[in-house]
Amino acid sequence: xxxxxxxxxxxxxxxxxxxxxxxxxxxxxxxxxxxxxxxxxxxxxxxxxxxxxxxxxxxxxxxxxxxxxxxxxxxxxxxxxxxxxxxxxxxxxxxxxxxxxxxxxxxxxxxxxxxxxxxxxxxxxxxxxxxxxxxxxxxxxxxxxxxxxxxxxxxxxxxxxxxxxxxxxxxxxxxxxxxxxxxxxxxxxxxxxxxxxxxxxxxxxxxxxxxxxxxxxxxxxxxxxxxxxxxxxxxx
Numbered sequence: 001x002x003x004x005x006x007x008x009x010x011x012x013x014x015x016x017x018x019x020x021x022x023x024x025x026x027x028x029x030x031x032x033x034x035x036x037x038x039x040x041x042x043x044x045x046x047x048x049x050x051x052x053x054x055x056x057x058x059x060x061x062x063x064x065x066x067x068x069x070x071x072x073x074x075x076x077x078x079x080x081x082x083x084x085x086x087x088x089x090x091x092x093x094x095x096x097x098x099x100x101x102x103x104x105x106x107x108x109x110x111x112x113x114x115x116x117x118x119x120x121x122x123x124x125x126x127x128x129x130x131x132x133x134x135x136x137x138x139x140x141x142x143x144x145x146x147x148x149x150x151x152x153x154x155x156x157x158x159x160x161x162x163x164x165x166x167x168x169x170x171x172x173x174x175x176x177x178x179x180x181x182x183x184x185x186x187x188x189x190x191x192x193x194x195x196x197x198x199x200x201x202x203x204x205x206x207x208x209x210x211x212x213x214x215x216x217x218x219x220x221x222x223x224x225x226x227x228x229x230x231x232x233x234x235x236x
Contacts, residue, residue: 015041018066025062026055028182035177036063036151040109044174045130045150051157054179060111060151067147069108076118078161082125086135087142100137105129108145112152116162123169126150130172 015037022033036059039046048056057073064071074085087103104110105126115123129135133144152173154162 021066022059022062026059029055029059029179032059032177032179035175039175040147040149042174043147045152045172047170047173047176048151048153048179049156049176050153050178050180051155054181056151056153056179057111057113059179060109064107064109067108069147070145071109071111072104072107073111073113074104075113076115076122078117078119080118080122082122085122085125086129086137089138100140100142102142105135106142106144108147108149110150112150114154115152116154116165118163120163120166123163123165127169127172
Protein backbone atom coordinates (compact mmCIF):
# COMPACT_ATOMS: atom_id res chain seq x y z
CA UNK A 1 0.00 0.00 0.00
CA UNK A 2 1.28 3.53 -0.73
CA UNK A 3 2.64 5.54 2.18
CA UNK A 4 0.00 8.26 2.37
CA UNK A 5 -0.82 10.35 5.47
CA UNK A 6 -3.93 8.23 6.01
CA UNK A 7 -1.97 4.98 5.84
CA UNK A 8 0.69 6.41 8.13
CA UNK A 9 -1.98 7.31 10.68
CA UNK A 10 -3.51 3.85 10.39
CA UNK A 11 -0.08 2.27 10.85
CA UNK A 12 0.61 4.34 13.99
CA UNK A 13 -2.81 3.47 15.44
CA UNK A 14 -2.33 -0.24 14.75
CA UNK A 15 1.15 -0.13 16.30
CA UNK A 16 -0.17 1.59 19.42
CA UNK A 17 -3.08 -0.85 19.69
CA UNK A 18 -0.78 -3.86 19.58
CA UNK A 19 1.60 -2.33 22.13
CA UNK A 20 -1.26 -1.60 24.53
CA UNK A 21 -2.66 -5.09 24.09
CA UNK A 22 0.66 -6.79 24.82
CA UNK A 23 1.12 -4.43 27.76
CA UNK A 24 -1.82 -6.07 29.50
CA UNK A 25 0.20 -9.29 29.78
CA UNK A 26 3.67 -7.79 30.23
CA UNK A 27 3.22 -5.02 32.73
CA UNK A 28 5.38 -1.92 32.96
CA UNK A 29 7.50 -2.87 29.93
CA UNK A 30 6.27 -0.60 27.15
CA UNK A 31 9.78 0.16 25.85
CA UNK A 32 10.64 -3.53 25.46
CA UNK A 33 7.29 -4.22 23.79
CA UNK A 34 7.91 -1.44 21.28
CA UNK A 35 11.35 -2.84 20.52
CA UNK A 36 9.92 -6.33 19.99
CA UNK A 37 7.14 -5.08 17.72
CA UNK A 38 9.55 -2.89 15.75
CA UNK A 39 11.81 -5.91 15.28
CA UNK A 40 8.92 -8.00 13.97
CA UNK A 41 7.74 -5.30 11.56
CA UNK A 42 11.32 -4.91 10.31
CA UNK A 43 11.40 -8.65 9.60
CA UNK A 44 14.23 -9.07 12.11
CA UNK A 45 14.81 -11.14 15.22
CA UNK A 46 15.23 -10.26 18.89
CA UNK A 47 17.84 -11.43 21.41
CA UNK A 48 16.88 -11.03 25.07
CA UNK A 49 19.68 -11.37 27.60
CA UNK A 50 18.05 -11.52 30.99
CA UNK A 51 17.55 -13.54 34.16
CA UNK A 52 14.75 -16.14 34.37
CA UNK A 53 11.28 -15.03 35.39
CA UNK A 54 11.23 -11.60 33.77
CA UNK A 55 8.37 -12.28 31.33
CA UNK A 56 10.16 -13.28 28.15
CA UNK A 57 7.73 -16.12 27.46
CA UNK A 58 4.77 -13.86 28.24
CA UNK A 59 6.10 -11.32 25.73
CA UNK A 60 6.32 -13.88 22.93
CA UNK A 61 2.91 -15.40 23.67
CA UNK A 62 1.17 -12.03 23.97
CA UNK A 63 2.75 -10.68 20.81
CA UNK A 64 1.65 -13.74 18.84
CA UNK A 65 -1.90 -13.43 20.16
CA UNK A 66 -2.01 -9.72 19.35
CA UNK A 67 -1.15 -10.23 15.67
CA UNK A 68 -3.40 -13.30 15.45
CA UNK A 69 -0.43 -15.58 14.80
CA UNK A 70 0.91 -18.78 16.29
CA UNK A 71 3.47 -19.23 19.04
CA UNK A 72 5.91 -21.99 19.93
CA UNK A 73 8.61 -22.38 22.58
CA UNK A 74 11.81 -24.37 22.12
CA UNK A 75 13.84 -25.20 25.23
CA UNK A 76 17.44 -25.44 24.07
CA UNK A 77 19.44 -28.18 25.80
CA UNK A 78 22.79 -29.87 25.00
CA UNK A 79 21.04 -32.96 23.58
CA UNK A 80 18.68 -31.01 21.28
CA UNK A 81 19.04 -32.00 17.62
CA UNK A 82 18.59 -29.78 14.53
CA UNK A 83 15.66 -31.94 13.39
CA UNK A 84 13.93 -31.23 16.71
CA UNK A 85 13.73 -27.61 15.56
CA UNK A 86 13.17 -27.76 11.81
CA UNK A 87 11.21 -31.00 11.50
CA UNK A 88 11.86 -34.33 9.83
CA UNK A 89 10.71 -36.34 6.82
CA UNK A 90 9.15 -39.70 7.76
CA UNK A 91 8.22 -42.59 5.49
CA UNK A 92 4.53 -43.53 5.67
CA UNK A 93 4.17 -47.26 5.05
CA UNK A 94 0.42 -47.01 4.46
CA UNK A 95 0.64 -44.49 1.63
CA UNK A 96 4.14 -45.35 0.47
CA UNK A 97 5.17 -41.69 0.54
CA UNK A 98 7.52 -39.47 2.50
CA UNK A 99 5.70 -36.95 4.70
CA UNK A 100 7.26 -33.87 6.23
CA UNK A 101 6.48 -33.30 9.91
CA UNK A 102 7.09 -29.65 10.66
CA UNK A 103 9.05 -28.68 13.75
CA UNK A 104 8.27 -25.90 16.23
CA UNK A 105 10.14 -23.36 14.09
CA UNK A 106 7.05 -23.10 11.88
CA UNK A 107 5.23 -20.53 14.00
CA UNK A 108 4.75 -16.79 13.78
CA UNK A 109 6.63 -16.08 17.02
CA UNK A 110 9.24 -18.64 18.08
CA UNK A 111 10.78 -18.39 21.54
CA UNK A 112 14.25 -19.98 21.54
CA UNK A 113 14.75 -20.27 25.29
CA UNK A 114 18.38 -20.37 26.52
CA UNK A 115 19.66 -20.66 22.98
CA UNK A 116 23.30 -20.77 24.09
CA UNK A 117 22.80 -24.11 25.91
CA UNK A 118 22.49 -26.04 22.64
CA UNK A 119 25.49 -27.21 20.65
CA UNK A 120 26.78 -25.09 17.74
CA UNK A 121 25.46 -27.72 15.34
CA UNK A 122 21.94 -27.27 16.69
CA UNK A 123 22.26 -23.48 16.79
CA UNK A 124 23.20 -23.54 13.10
CA UNK A 125 19.76 -24.97 12.30
CA UNK A 126 18.41 -21.45 12.84
CA UNK A 127 20.73 -19.71 10.39
CA UNK A 128 18.75 -20.39 7.23
CA UNK A 129 15.29 -19.80 8.67
CA UNK A 130 16.30 -16.56 10.39
CA UNK A 131 17.83 -15.21 7.19
CA UNK A 132 15.42 -16.48 4.52
CA UNK A 133 12.24 -17.44 6.47
CA UNK A 134 12.43 -20.94 5.07
CA UNK A 135 13.78 -24.37 6.03
CA UNK A 136 15.36 -26.88 3.66
CA UNK A 137 14.88 -30.51 4.68
CA UNK A 138 15.99 -33.33 2.37
CA UNK A 139 16.34 -30.84 -0.48
CA UNK A 140 12.79 -29.52 -0.14
CA UNK A 141 12.13 -25.93 0.91
CA UNK A 142 9.42 -25.18 3.43
CA UNK A 143 8.33 -21.58 4.00
CA UNK A 144 7.52 -20.26 7.46
CA UNK A 145 4.48 -18.21 8.44
CA UNK A 146 4.22 -14.45 8.08
CA UNK A 147 4.94 -12.56 10.16
CA UNK A 148 7.90 -14.60 11.45
CA UNK A 149 10.25 -13.70 14.28
CA UNK A 150 12.61 -15.57 16.57
CA UNK A 151 12.89 -14.29 20.14
CA UNK A 152 16.00 -15.91 21.59
CA UNK A 153 16.98 -15.72 25.25
CA UNK A 154 20.15 -16.37 27.16
CA UNK A 155 20.98 -16.11 30.85
CA UNK A 156 23.83 -13.64 31.44
CA UNK A 157 24.39 -14.88 35.01
CA UNK A 158 24.94 -18.62 34.60
CA UNK A 159 27.37 -19.42 31.77
CA UNK A 160 28.47 -22.92 32.80
CA UNK A 161 27.72 -25.52 30.15
CA UNK A 162 26.86 -22.97 27.47
CA UNK A 163 28.15 -22.33 23.95
CA UNK A 164 28.90 -18.78 22.94
CA UNK A 165 26.86 -17.61 19.97
CA UNK A 166 29.06 -17.16 16.89
CA UNK A 167 29.21 -13.84 15.08
CA UNK A 168 27.35 -15.32 12.10
CA UNK A 169 24.38 -16.06 14.33
CA UNK A 170 24.53 -12.83 16.29
CA UNK A 171 24.32 -11.04 12.94
CA UNK A 172 20.84 -12.54 12.45
CA UNK A 173 19.48 -10.53 15.40
CA UNK A 174 18.37 -6.99 14.71
CA UNK A 175 18.10 -5.91 18.36
CA UNK A 176 19.57 -7.11 21.64
CA UNK A 177 17.66 -6.02 24.72
CA UNK A 178 16.82 -6.85 28.32
CA UNK A 179 13.34 -7.08 29.85
CA UNK A 180 14.24 -6.59 33.50
CA UNK A 181 12.00 -7.07 36.50
CA UNK A 182 8.76 -5.05 36.76
CA UNK A 183 8.42 -2.05 39.00
CA UNK A 184 6.65 -2.01 42.35
CA UNK A 185 3.35 -0.72 40.94
CA UNK A 186 3.25 -3.43 38.28
CA UNK A 187 3.68 -6.12 40.94
CA UNK A 188 0.31 -5.17 42.43
CA UNK A 189 -1.52 -5.70 39.12
CA UNK A 190 -2.69 -8.95 37.58
CA UNK A 191 -1.70 -9.68 33.95
CA UNK A 192 -4.43 -10.96 31.66
CA UNK A 193 -4.64 -13.76 29.11
CA UNK A 194 -4.74 -12.09 25.74
CA UNK A 195 -6.65 -12.55 22.56
CA UNK A 196 -6.46 -10.40 19.45
CA UNK A 197 -7.10 -6.68 20.11
CA UNK A 198 -8.93 -6.39 16.74
CA UNK A 199 -10.87 -6.21 14.68
CA UNK A 200 -7.84 -5.42 12.54
CA UNK A 201 -7.83 -4.83 8.85
CA UNK A 202 -6.66 -7.74 6.69
CA UNK A 203 -3.08 -6.43 6.22
CA UNK A 204 -2.29 -6.98 9.92
CA UNK A 205 -3.53 -10.55 10.01
CA UNK A 206 -1.82 -11.61 6.81
CA UNK A 207 1.52 -9.95 7.46
CA UNK A 208 0.67 -7.14 5.06
CA UNK A 209 1.44 -4.58 7.75
CA UNK A 210 5.06 -5.55 7.15
CA UNK A 211 4.91 -5.70 3.36
CA UNK A 212 2.79 -2.58 2.89
CA UNK A 213 3.64 -0.46 5.91
CA UNK A 214 7.42 -0.69 5.76
CA UNK A 215 8.10 -1.61 2.17
CA UNK A 216 5.72 0.75 0.43
CA UNK A 217 8.16 2.06 -2.17
CA UNK A 218 11.77 2.76 -3.05
CA UNK A 219 11.86 5.90 -0.94
CA UNK A 220 10.94 3.91 2.14
CA UNK A 221 13.95 1.61 1.80
CA UNK A 222 16.63 4.21 2.52
CA UNK A 223 16.04 4.55 6.30
CA UNK A 224 16.31 0.77 6.69
CA UNK A 225 19.52 0.67 4.66
CA UNK A 226 20.99 3.39 6.89
CA UNK A 227 19.84 1.51 10.00
CA UNK A 228 21.48 -1.68 8.77
CA UNK A 229 24.71 0.14 7.94
CA UNK A 230 24.78 1.69 11.40
CA UNK A 231 24.19 -1.63 13.13
CA UNK A 232 27.07 -3.26 11.26
CA UNK A 233 29.48 -0.38 11.75
CA UNK A 234 32.25 -1.23 14.23
CA UNK A 235 33.98 1.44 16.37
CA UNK A 236 37.58 2.16 15.45
